[in-house]
Amino acid sequence: xxxxxxxxxxxxxxxxxxxxxxxxPSLLRQAAGRALDSSGLSIGDMDAIVLALxxxxxxxxxxxxxxxxxxxxxxxxxxxxxQTGGTTGLSAVQAGYHHIASGMFDKVLVVGADRVAESGDAxxxxxxxxxxxxxxxxxxxxxxxxxxSAVRYMHLHGMTERQMARVSVKNHANAMLNPFAxxxxxxxxxxxxxxxYLAWPIKLLDACPQSAGGCxxxxxSERSLDASTHVPAWISGIALTGDTYFIGDxxxxxxxxxxxxxxxxxxxxxxxxxxxxxxxPKKEIDVVETYASFSPVELHNVEAxxxxxxxxxxxxxEDGYFDLRGETPxxxxxxxxxxxxxxxxxxxxxxxxxxxxxxxxxARQVPEVGVAVAxxxxxxHQFFNVAVLTAEPRQS
Amino acid sequence: xxxxxxxxxxxxxxxxxxxxxxxxxIFLTARAxxxxxxxxxSDIDDVVIACSDQIDGRAISSMITSGPAGAHxxxxxxxxxxxxxxxxxxxxxxxxxxxxxxxVSSWGKHSEGELELAEHLTTDPFFDRxxxxxxxxxxxxxxSLFRSRFPEAASASREVVLKNRHNASKASLRSPDPxxxxxxxxxxxxxxxxxxxxxxxxxxxxxxxxxxxxxxxxGEDTIGAGESExxxxxxxGWASDGYRLGERSLLDLPHLRFAVSEALRRARLRxxxxxxxxxxxxxxxxxxxxxxxxxxxxxxxxxxxxDIPVNASGGYLGIGRPAFSxxxxxxxxxxxxxxxxxxxxxxxxxxxxSSIGFAGQMQTVFVLSRT
Amino acid sequence: xxxxxxSISQHWDIMYQHRLDDVASEFFRVxxxxxxxxxxxxxxxxxxxxxxxxxCDRDYVETERFxxxxxxxxxxxxxxxxxxxxxxxxxxxAIGYVRPDGADTAVVNFIRGVELDSESPPSLQVxxxxxxxxxxxxxxxxxxFFFEPIHG
Numbered sequence: 005x006x007x008x009x010x011x012x013x014x015x016x017x018x019x020x021x022x023x024x025x026x027x028x029p030s031l032l033r034q035a036a037g038r039a040l041d042s043s044g045l046s047i048g049d050m051d052a053i054v055l056a057l058x059x060x061x062x063x064x065x066x067x068x069x070x071x072x073x074x075x076x077x078x079x080x081x082x083x084x085x086x087q088t089g090g091t092t093g094l095s096a097v098q099a100g101y102h103h104i105a106s107g108m109f110d111k112v113l114v115v116g117a118d119r120v121a122e123s124g125d126a127x128x129x130x131x132x133x134x135x136x137x138x139x140x141x142x143x144x145x146x147x148x149x150x151x152x153s154a155v156r157y158m159h160l161h162g163m164t165e166r167q168m169a170r171v172s173v174k175n176h177a178n179a180m181l182n183p184f185a186x187x188x189x190x191x192x193x194x195x196x197x198x199x200x201y202l203a204w205p206i207k208l209l210d211a212c213p214q215s216a217g218g219c220x221x222x223x224x225s226e227r228s229l230d231a232s233t234h235v236p237a238w239i240s241g242i243a244l245t246g247d248t249y250f251i252g253d254x255x256x257x258x259x260x261x262x263x264x265x266x267x268x269x270x271x272x273x274x275x276x277x278x279x280x281x282x283x284x285p286k287k288e289i290d291v292v293e294t295y296a297s298f299s300p301v302e303l304h305n306v307e308a309x310x311x312x313x314x315x316x317x318x319x320x321x322e323d324g325y326f327d328l329r330g331e332t333p334x335x336x337x338x339x340x341x342x343x344x345x346x347x348x349x350x351x352x353x354x355x356x357x358x359x360x361x362x363x364x365x366x367a368r369q370v371p372e373v374g375v376a377v378a379x380x381x382x383x384x385h386q387f388f389n390v391a392v393l394t395a396e397p398r399q400s
Numbered sequence: 401x402x403x404x405x406x407x408x409x410x411x412x413x414x415x416x417x418x419x420x421x422x423x424x425x426i427f428l429t430a431r432a433x434x435x436x437x438x439x440x441x442s443d444i445d446d447v448v449i450a451c452s453d454q455i456d457g458r459a460i461s462s463m464i465t466s467g468p469a470g471a472h473x474x475x476x477x478x479x480x481x482x483x484x485x486x487x488x489x490x491x492x493x494x495x496x497x498x499x500x501x502x503x504v505s506s507w508g509k510h511s512e513g514e515l516e517l518a519e520h521l522t523t524d525p526f527f528d529r530x531x532x533x534x535x536x537x538x539x540x541x542x543x544s545l546f547r548s549r550f551p552e553a554a555s556a557s558r559e560v561v562l563k564n565r566h567n568a569s570k571a572s573l574r575s576p577d578p579x580x581x582x583x584x585x586x587x588x589x590x591x592x593x594x595x596x597x598x599x600x601x602x603x604x605x606x607x608x609x610x611x612x613x614x615x616x617x618x619g620e621d622t623i624g625a626g627e628s629e630x631x632x633x634x635x636x637g638w639a640s641d642g643y644r645l646g647e648r649s650l651l652d653l654p655h656l657r658f659a660v661s662e663a664l665r666r667a668r669l670r671x672x673x674x675x676x677x678x679x680x681x682x683x684x685x686x687x688x689x690x691x692x693x694x695x696x697x698x699x700x701x702x703x704x705x706x707d708i709p710v711n712a713s714g715g716y717l718g719i720g721r722p723a724f725s726x727x728x729x730x731x732x733x734x735x736x737x738x739x740x741x742x743x744x745x746x747x748x749x750x751x752x753x754s755s756i757g758f759a760g761q762m763q764t765v766f767v768l769s770r771t
Numbered sequence: 772x773x774x775x776x777x778s779i780s781q782h783w784d785i786m787y788q789h790r791l792d793d794v795a796s797e798f799f800r801v802x803x804x805x806x807x808x809x810x811x812x813x814x815x816x817x818x819x820x821x822x823x824x825x826x827c828d829r830d831y832v833e834t835e836r837f838x839x840x841x842x843x844x845x846x847x848x849x850x851x852x853x854x855x856x857x858x859x860x861x862x863x864x865a866i867g868y869v870r871p872d873g874a875d876t877a878v879v880n881f882i883r884g885v886e887l888d889s890e891s892p893p894s895l896q897v898x899x900x901x902x903x904x905x906x907x908x909x910x911x912x913x914x915x916f917f918f919e920p921i922h923g
Contacts, residue, residue, distance in 0.1 A: 006497045057480075059459040064781055066454045066521035069481045070757045071643050080655050082662075083640040083762070084489065085481035087453070089460040095477050099489060106495035108401070108666075127856045132459040136789045137421075138822035141914050142866055142879050143852065143859040151850035152868065159897035201889050202854040244475045248828055249464050252868050252877035255847035258818050260473070260829070263848060271473065279498075383463040387476070421792035424825045431831065441831040457787035467828030513787045525781050 008226035008397050009104045010236030011097075013043025014355035017217040019186035019343040022121040025216035028063055029075035031117035035218030035348075036076055039113065042364075043222040044232065047077035050222075051109040055085040056096035056116030058347040058382075061129045063119045076115050089133070090295065090382025091244060092116070093219065093351030094389045098242050100223045110228035117218035118347040126214050126346070133384070135249070146297065147211065149251070151203035153385055154300035156255070156264030158205070160315070163303055165205050167318035169196035171299040172209050172341060174327055179338025181328075181367035184352075186215040186343040196299075210299040212344035219348035219355055226397065237361035237376070241280030241392035244380075245272040251384050266301075266308035269379065269388035273309050280392035281399070282375065285310040291333050291360045291370040293353035295381040297340045302326075306334060309377065309390075328368065336360070336368040350380025350389065357393050401666045403495045404619025406630040407768070409437030410732040411613055414722050417511040418609040422456065425611045426468035430505050433613035434470075444615075445499045447471035450479045450486035450506040452724045454518040469505045469613075482756040483612070483728035484764035488636050490616040500618045507611040508723030515607050515723055522757075524643070533645075536604065538758035540596025542650045543687045547598060549651060550694075550702025557603055557686035558589060559704050561717050564683060568714025571733075603686040605715070610722020612729045629739040634749070635669070635767035637662025645759060653695050656753070656763040660696060667767035669749065671697060675769075677747035679708055680734045682727070682755045683715040692753055692760075713737060727754030731766060738770050794825045794836060801837075803911035808903065809837040810874050818875040841872030842903045843921065849882060851893045863887040869901045869918050884919040895920065 015038025017031055025031065040046055053076050055069045065071050069085035076083070086096040093116060100114040120126045127145040134140045157163050173193055179185035191209055199208040229236060247254065247261060247268035254263035261267020273285075282288050292309065296302040303317040311332050312320050320326060326334040335341075337356040340349055357376035359365040373395065380389045411432035418425050434441060449469050451461045458464060462478040469476070479485040483506035490502040519535040547553045562585050592602035619632065639655040639662075641648050664671060679696070683689040689711060690702055699705035711718070713733040722729050734752045741748075748770040755763045791799070794811060801809050810819045811834035813827035819838050826833050849867030865885050868877035882901075886894060900921045909915035 055481075059453060061453070061459050061783065064783075065523075065525065066518055067452070067481070067757070068522075070522055070761055071524055073640050073761075074642050074644075078640050079642045080639055080658060082638045083481070084479050084485040084638075087460070087478050087480035088462060088476070099477060099479075102489065102492040102496050105498070106492040107403070108492060108495065125856060127854075128858050129459050131856070131859060133463055135464050135822075136457065136787070137791060137795050138913055139879055141912055142881070143856070143864070144866070144879065145852075145856060145859070147854065148850050148852055148866060151852075152848035155850060156848055156897060200853065201851075203850045203852045204893055206850075244477070245473055246466050246471050246476045248472055249467055250822070250876065251848070252821070252870070252879065253818075255868060255877050256845075256870050256875055258816070258875040268473070275475075383460060383466075386463060386466075419790070421790050421795065421825075424792040427826045427831075454785065457785070457789060468826070470831060472828045472831075509790070512789055514785050517785055521783060521785075525779055529781070 006105050007107050009101050009239045010224055010226065010229065011221050011239065011358040012224045012233050012236050013039050013222040014358050015039030015042060015220045016184045016352060016355060018184050019215040019217035019345055022119045022214065022216040025119060028117055028119055029072050031216065031218035032072055032075040032115055035117060035220040036113060036115045039220035039222050045111065045222060050077065050111050050113045052082040052103050052112045053078040054096045054100045054112060054114045055083065056093045056114065056347050056351055057085050058087055058089055058092040059129055061123065062126055062346060063122050088382055088387055090346060091350050091380035091387045091389045092382065093348040094354055094378065094380035094391060095244060097221060097351060097354050097391065098244065098389065101239055101242055104223055104225045110225040112223045113220060114223060114351065115220035116348040116351055118345040119216040120344065120346050121214035147206060148203045149385055150298045150301060151206045153263055154205055157300060157304055160262065160264040163300065163318045165197060166193060167321055168210055168299040169193040170321050171302045172196045175335055175339045175341040178328055178336050178368060179342035182337045185338040186213050206298050212297040212340050215343050215345040217345040219351045221351060221355055221358065235362040237358040237393045238397045239391060240394045240398040241276035243272050243275035243279065244387060244389035246387045249384055249386055264304065265314065266304045266388065269305060269308035272388045272390045276390040276392050280394065282392060289332060289375050289377050290373045291336060292377045293335055293337060293356045294379045295340055295350055295353055297344055299341060302334060305379065333370045336365065336370055353378040353380060354391055361393050361395050401495060401635060405491045405494050405633040406617050406619045407633060407735045408615040408617050408630050409433055410615065410735060411436055412611065412729050412732055414608060414610045414719060414729055416608045416720065418509060418611065422507065422509050423465060423468045426465055426505060426507055429611040430468065430470050430503060430613040433615055437615040439615060441470050444470055444501050444503045446493055446502045447474050447476040448479065448486045448490045448502055448504045449476065450483040452480060452508060454521065455508045455513055455515060455724050457513055470503050482762055482764065483725050484754045485638065487728065487731055488638055488764065491633055491636060494616060494618050502616045503613060504616055505613040506725035506728040508725045509609045510607040510723035511609050535758055536596045538645060539604065539685045540599050541645060542759040543599050543685060544597060545650055546687050546691055546702065553687055553690050553702035556690055556703045560683065560686040560689050561603055564711050564715045564717035567712050568718025571714050599685055605684050605717050605721035607723045608720030610725045610729055612725050612732050614732050631735045631738050632769045633766060634769050635663040635667025637666065638764040640762045650759055651691065653760065656695050656760065659763045659765045663765040663767050669767060675747050675749040676708055677741060677745060677750055678712050679710050679751045680713060680730050681710060681753045682760065683711060683717045684721060686717060688760065689715065727756065727764065730754050734768060738768055792825045794823050798823050799911035802915050803909045806905035806909065808840040808871055810840055811836050812838055819873060820876050821871060821874045821878045838873060840874050844869040844871040844901050844903060846895060846897060846899045846901050847877045849893065849895045851887055853889050863889065865893060867918065869903065871903055880913060881917045883917050
């Protein structure tokens with residue numbers, strides 16, 4: 005029978021430019037140490053460790069899980085490493101979840117770090133994710149990939165660049181309240197609209213930074229919790245759905261999901277909501293940390309998560325519905341737009357959602373959070389995962 | 401383990417060069433595994449893979465390979481540390497009770513890339529990379545230590561190579577001729593150059609291309625009229641040693657001891673029980689088989705032990721070492737061998753050990769049984 | 772020159788030879804020799820797939836060969852890139868996915884014949900008709916063809 009799993013502590017390092025950050029093992033150790041401290045446990049209490057590490061080409065050591073066993077406290081212990089592109093951080097949490105849900109382990113440390121831009125420019129590496137036979141000869145990058153999705157969303161739902169900018173304004177303002185956020189600068193809609201184009205319609209201030217930093221989460225089984233544990237955040241639902249790799253298959257009348265929408269995210273959310281017993285996301289979800297490396301992505305994400313209907317998101321963002329003090333705060337941390345340490349970016353979403361449940365989110369705390377949702381995205385905007393965290397354990 | 405996990409069937413391709421695209425080879429193998437398990441892709445809940453981006457030549461290899469691995473609109477995870485971890489994760493998912501059938505795949509086309517270079521890039525750039533620390537150099541260091549402690553290992557390792565080649569011939573139904581094979585072998589052995597003292601090339605398993613897929617499922621739910629008899633995964637244990645060779649106990653392998661004891665504990669078995677029919681271990685080089693048997697308690701002086709068949713499949717030395725995916729191939733072959741073994745035999749358990757990383761840095765042990 | 776004591780440079784230089792399956796090989800041969808695009812069809816969902824694949828990932832079955840595609844298509848996705856990245860062409864350039872007539876999926880390539888000026892939005896629209904043009908000198912790689920808007 006499924007063991008219930010809760011996140012009982014999280015740790016993050018202050019995300020910053022790679023050239024100003026500490027070494028990779030050091031970031032791992034710091035993040036792990038902070039997570040252990042926040043859970044009131046030590047490394048000796050951990051039964052197993054899961055490492056989140058996305059493309060190693062970013063930080064420059066192949067299969068770095070072998071190199072950093074010591075840094076994550078895993079010498080002599082069970083250690084696995086997860087790599088699912090941008091979804092890695094949350095897939096690693098899911099792997100940790102299954103360690104415990106299986107009944108085989110009680111305490112698992114999930115940890116990761118990144119030094120994006122160690123290679124100078126991550127986009128050089130992102131050109132190598134594409135199919136070498138048919139697509140690598142084209143200069144595809146994650147920026148152009150999302151730009152095309154934004155163009156499609158505009159075509160389907162009439163999004164404006166002003167609405168994209170409004171998302172960016174919200175996130176930058178929220179990041180000012182988050183001591184871990186990489187980008188800490190207030191921006192206005194005009195600032196965003198006047199910033200230079202990277203790939204139309206995405207401009208510099210619509211885009212995430214290339215960050216370095218670490219993140220860790222301590223997961224516990226229900227049976228091994230003790231009374232002194234500070235507000236466990238129960239993982240009531242967690243799921244991933246991967247769409248077809250081929251972006252070209254996600255257009256036209258025979259597409260299962262249109263590339264302008266985030267159909268696979270909607271599918272993953274449906275699975276996670278079902279596990280968690282969420283029937284009316286608009287009403288039941290108190291706060292969302294969603295993976296959007298570029299501002300237009302937040303629009304189709306909130307629709308896929310069924311926080312509003314398709315095509316409504318732009319107007320709602322403009323109305324402040326998703327602001328920190330709005331109806332359903334989205335990315336109170338400042339989101340990926342303000343910190344993107346790729347291997348752990350999706351874990352940071354989970355960690356922030358945990359902090360919201362635990363009441364430990366400081367100035368960015370949303371009041372009375374009973375249900376928090378965290379999402380990840382990766383691949384050719386292809387993989388999407390969703391976790392539903394609740395303040396009370398739920399029957400599965 | 402509380403709860404039952406079965407292996408319903410599997411398939412593999414293992415050749416010096418797989419003459420097909422990576423994607424098509426994965427599709428054919430995964431689909432063959434489904435057929436052997438008596439299933440359609442629609443019967444599969446989750447997909448678990450293990451692949452290495454720098455062997456595949458794609459920065460996120462799981463993107464393009466997700467379709468061939470059967471993951472379209474499914475939950476997919478890549479345990480890029482080891483194919484054995486992928487098997488363990490599939491088992492964890494089934495044990496959680498949330499998932500019934502998992503398609504597990506792993507691969508590595510050595511012929512498409514530069515494997516030694518990719519392995520070299522796993523080393524610490526500050527202290528090790530300039531020193532030419534390759535996987536083979538690490539093997540050489542471990543083996544020179546082993547043979548200095550156990551001099552008998554030098555001659556025993558020669559026997560391991562011959563035995564495993566012999567077993568590979570038998571497994572592929574070629575009729576080996578022990579006498580003439582021996583003569584040819586001695587000659588080849590003498591001529592084989594030392595590549596990393598004291599290891600001769602012939603004592604090191606040569607990399608080949610490989611793709612392997614298996615289906616892991618919940619025991620109570622063994623549907624389908626598969627060709628293969630379901631085999632039970634009774635126990636699993638895994639652990640990692642530190643990175644620095646100079647700080648590791650390369651002969652004692654405490655992490656392997658822990659992995660074995662955890663696997664046996666979960667399977668509720670002791671190693672000396674008469675139920676153990678055979679053992680399959682990681683022969684990345686001949687001495688590795690000897691060393692592992694030592695740690696498992698099958699021998700005590702670095703020599704060959706004869707009580708339980710070791711690597712009756714031929715191991716890597718007999719067939720070649722599929723790049724990255726070797727551990728899954730070994731697991732699959734052990735499952736097949738157990739399924740084919742005689743029901744009259746009391747011994748119905750197999751122990752399977754695989755490692756990855758220099759000098760067996762990460763170890764996984766599985767306990768399989770026919771009932 | 773003395774070594775920096777703050778950092779170490781590393782260069783990853785791994786050569787790969789990616790084996791094509793027979794469908795891809797044939798696609799490139801026809802592209803090079805005949806200046807045509809061919810696709811495969813899934814016998815179950817009937818989708819005509821480009822890039823042509825040996826199997827359909829939805830239905831998990833082998834595809835049927837081959838369907839010849841038209842030399843015009845519908846623009847489904849596009850962007851204009853203004854950001855320079857080491858190893859990629861100098862910006863600005865336009866790329867997009869066009870669904871050739873006869874196909875159910877779209878394929879990516881460069882879009883030529885468009886004004887590229889970062890002051891105004893690109894004069895391209897999702898849904899517009901495009902020509903598929905082939906280079907004079909072809910080598911059997913996707914860059915042997917490209918897209919242009921159909922004017923008028």
